Amino acid sequence: xxxxxxxxxxxxxxxxILALIPFLMLYEMKKPQAREWIPLAxxxxxxxxxxxxxxxxxxxxxxxxxxxxxxxVFGPEAGFLTGAISALxxxxxxxxxxxxxxxxxxxxxxxxxxxxxxxRGLLKKKWQLIVFGAACGFIYGWILNIWSGAGFVYGxxxxxxxxxxxxxxxxxxxxGTATVIFLLLLSDSWGAKLRRVxxxxxxxxx
Amino acid sequence: xxxxxxxxxxxxxSLYHPLVSFCYFVAVIAGTLLFIHPYFVLISLGCALxxxxxxxxxxxxxxxxGFGLPMFVFIALANPLFNHRGATILFYLSDxxxxxxxxxxxxxxxxxxxxxxxxxxxxxxxxxxDKFIYIFGRILPSVALIISMTLSLIPRLMAxxxxxxxxxxxxxxxxxxxxxxxxxxxxxxILSILVSWALEDAVITADSMRARGYGQHKxxxxxxxxxxxxxxxxxxxxxxxxxxxxxxxxxxxxxxxFYPAMIAPKTDFIDVLxxxxxxxxxxxxxxxxxxxxLKWKRLK
Numbered sequence: 429x430x431x432x433x434x435x436x437x438x439x440x441x442x443x444x445i446l447a448l449i450p451f452l453m454l455y456e457m458k459k460p461q462a463r464e465w466i467p468l469a470x471x472x473x474x475x476x477x478x479x480x481x482x483x484x485x486x487x488x489x490x491x492x493x494x495x496x497x498x499x500x501v502f503g504p505e506a507g508f509l510t511g512a513i514s515a516l517x518x519x520x521x522x523x524x525x526x527x528x529x530x531x532x533x534x535x536x537x538x539x540x541x542x543x544x545x546x547x548r549g550l551l552k553k554k555w556q557l558i559v560f561g562a563a564c565g566f567i568y569g570w571i572l573n574i575w576s577g578a579g580f581v582y583g584x585x586x587x588x589x590x591x592x593x594x595x596x597x598x599x600x601x602x603x604g605t606a607t608v609i610f611l612l613l614l615s616d617s618w619g620a621k622l623r624r625v626x627x628x629x630x631x632x633x634x
Numbered sequence: 635x636x637x638x639x640x641x642x643x644x645x646x647x648s649l650y651h652p653l654v655s656f657c658y659f660v661a662v663i664a665g666t667l668l669f670i671h672p673y674f675v676l677i678s679l680g681c682a683l684x685x686x687x688x689x690x691x692x693x694x695x696x697x698x699x700g701f702g703l704p705m706f707v708f709i710a711l712a713n714p715l716f717n718h719r720g721a722t723i724l725f726y727l728s729d730x731x732x733x734x735x736x737x738x739x740x741x742x743x744x745x746x747x748x749x750x751x752x753x754x755x756x757x758x759x760x761x762x763x764d765k766f767i768y769i770f771g772r773i774l775p776s777v778a779l780i781i782s783m784t785l786s787l788i789p790r791l792m793a794x795x796x797x798x799x800x801x802x803x804x805x806x807x808x809x810x811x812x813x814x815x816x817x818x819x820x821x822x823x824i825l826s827i828l829v830s831w832a833l834e835d836a837v838i839t840a841d842s843m844r845a846r847g848y849g850q851h852k853x854x855x856x857x858x859x860x861x862x863x864x865x866x867x868x869x870x871x872x873x874x875x876x877x878x879x880x881x882x883x884x885x886x887x888x889x890x891x892f893y894p895a896m897i898a899p900k901t902d903f904i905d906v907l908x909x910x911x912x913x914x915x916x917x918x919x920x921x922x923x924x925x926x927x928l929k930w931k932r933l934k
Binding site: 438441452453455456458459460461462463465466467468469470471472473474476477478481482485488490494509513514516517520524525526588591592609610613614617618621622625628629 | 833841
């Protein structure tokens, strides 16, 4: 194999794209009906628009909160899909780049986790929602730091990764705070709206 | 979109089959991310800038530079600060050594990232979203359809946001004024109103789709793409150059030793061949464009 500088940039990118595939296949295998996925397309589009609308405050975005709310109503697979697609779609404004698959994975994972936790009844209480929302800022940041580390700094080591995470502490905290604020502002009303649509039209009964 | 712009985007590589242009960008971007080597990075960056200048239009190209150059400087400086490996110590910064090797590596990897970003801007011009969906619609039809739906929803939602925001302003709830807290609250309210509107609208769309027979047959696409002889030739060329790229990487010609001390890349005949192959790949879109422009001039 090649000597010299090992390239983690491409390897990590291939890995994250491979990691996206099973989640997408999971959804594909359900053979969803138009009624079932259209609300997800709407929520992904709103998450993307929300990211653009709040671009005036750096790192302060409603995207994670919108994904979490959608996942809480429609379940983990739908949550992953909404997250991944809103990342892909919002990068139409912010620019596609090597970071796109990472953002798709990070937001997809946030949606998936929110769906799982909510299924177990772990996001019912306000404090649980606050803790999870705040954690999401860091989950997102730390996943994207893997890319920053692999792309920029030779020999992705724990030290350089941790120092990257320390550098990104403030933006991640802002993102986490934004997620908590939007969850508190929106989760009740939007949850009710989504549940109503789900009930009225009989969407995603699972 | 003005007619002039429409003409501009639909030329050169854009006229080939989506599969060809998609594979082209996979090959060229993979090469960019694969080779941590000053010559390859230089080739990739040069070709990317040339290609972007030719196919993206002047304004978009300047925008790319405005974003890319600061990023280049940031990464080039960040590496020696985060990374203290290397034998040649330049100076100490709060007890951490700053090395020449890390500095050079920073410049090379910054060039690599800059090139990747510029290639992605070319990708965005050539592989439009309908082409992307055309390719992935075969493998993941439902997912591709959601993406397509989301992309078409975004401009509609933006227009609706404007309507809602105007209405809100007229009753004294302008999101553009007030404290940050008030602005965030107003922004959230606008999004909230948007959700109610969009969800109803979406389910009606779904029912309308069902009424028109969605899901009865295989879906057709808006654009019709034919894979012709010209596409086959171009595809073969891209694949051959990609094979050369993989050979260069596996034989260790695409990377350079940076740590602990730099070893200047040796350059034998095969290395030069590899540089030539990668240059040929990188310059392809510009070459197609120039060939077409010349043909157009001759015909005029």
